[in-house]
Amino acid sequence: AQKITQTQPGMFVQEKEAVTLDCTYDTSDQSYGLFWYKQPSSGEMIFLIYQGSYDEQNATEGRYSLNFQKARKSANLVISASQLGDSAMYFCAMRRGRNAGNMLTFGGGTRLMVKP
Amino acid sequence: DVKVTQSSRYLVKRTGEKVFLECVQDMDHENMFWYRQDPGLGLRLIYFSYDVKMKEKGDIPEGYSVSREKKERFSLILESASTNQTSMYLCASSPQTGLLNTEAFFGQGTRLTVV
Secondary structure, three states: OOEEEOOOOEEEEEOOOOEEEOOEEEOOOOOEEEEEEEEOOOOOOEEEEEEEOOOOOOOEEOOEEEEEEOOOOEEEEEEOOOOHHHOEEEEEEEEEOHHHOOOEEEOOOEEEEEEO | OOOEEEOOOEEEEOOOOOEEEEEEEOOOOOEEEEEEEEOOOEEEEEEEEEEOOEEEEOOOOOOEEEEEEEOOEEEEEEOOOOHHHOEEEEEEEEOOOOOOOOOOEEOOOEEEEEO
């Protein structure tokens, strides 16, 4: 079974500081994709960033970057220069390759709270 | 913009009622999903559909069924609602590209309370 683990149920960060949200995954597949989604209090899921298992470079999207360590099976999200609007739930997710269809498996989430 | 619309934001139902949660997407996506979200457990997949009338069980299908009669609409059915089905339900859709980087688009969620 595929499993995504987010060990930080909740985190605080000071505005303008950087924060790392942890994600580890367990899969025997060689080909897979990793996603991070943000869920504000309004409830919608917002796609943030993607990393493919064969990508050699860490993904970056604006203030978001993904610290991908394949051997450790970790895909941590780094948010630089935190803003108050970053306060939300954050979910790590994995899509498996080839015969596994299009299903996304999610972790338990981390609630990030940005302090002014 | 892709739009995934869930028919209700909030629902309160009685134990034993048959409950229908409706989801419609407007981007001609082949894949549609129903997830359930509970604190500390993240999103868990209930059912997945990759085509009209086609469905696959996810991780927690017990107590649920689904219907996909038209490509744009995917319904989640609770045959006899129970209090342990009180949760947030999220619908999602994605195109069938065969690519790993295909993102899923989510609806606003339906918060269901079974009393």
